[in-house]
Amino acid sequence: MSIVTIPIVNKNYQMGCEDGQEERLLELGRIVDARAREILDKIGPLPENSLLATLCIVLADGVHNRPTAAATEGDLKEILARIREIKHKIGG
Numbered sequence: 001m002s003i004v005t006i007p008i009v010n011k012n013y014q015m016g017c018e019d020g021q022e023e024r025l026l027e028l029g030r031i032v033d034a035r036a037r038e039i040l041d042k043i044g045p046l047p048e049n050s051l052l053a054t055l056c057i058v059l060a061d062g063v064h065n066r067p068t069a070a071a072t073e074g075d076l077k078e079i080l081a082r083i084r085e086i087k088h089k090i091g092g
Helices: 022-043 048-064 073-089
Strands: 002-008 011-017
Touching (some): 002 022
Antiparallel strands (some): 002 011
16 A cells, blocks of 8 residues: 645645555545635635545536447447346356
8 A cells, every 4th residue: 555645725735545546546645636726716715624525526526417328339249248148157
């Protein structure tokens, strides 16, 4: 396990992650920091707990409203092949 320091709005947070995932965690931290700074730029200074709550809502909204990926024909063929393989294994 690795420990990574994530700076968010001029404050450092120590976070643990699996070995090899450090750069991914740093990238996610940069995204969170950027969104937090956008919030502060739009509405001004906030107490840390209010910023955290607002940031969580903004990020959750982004996840909730993200378009879902449509399955391609290739995806569907792969799923059908897997279903047939499982059916064959269980004797169907």
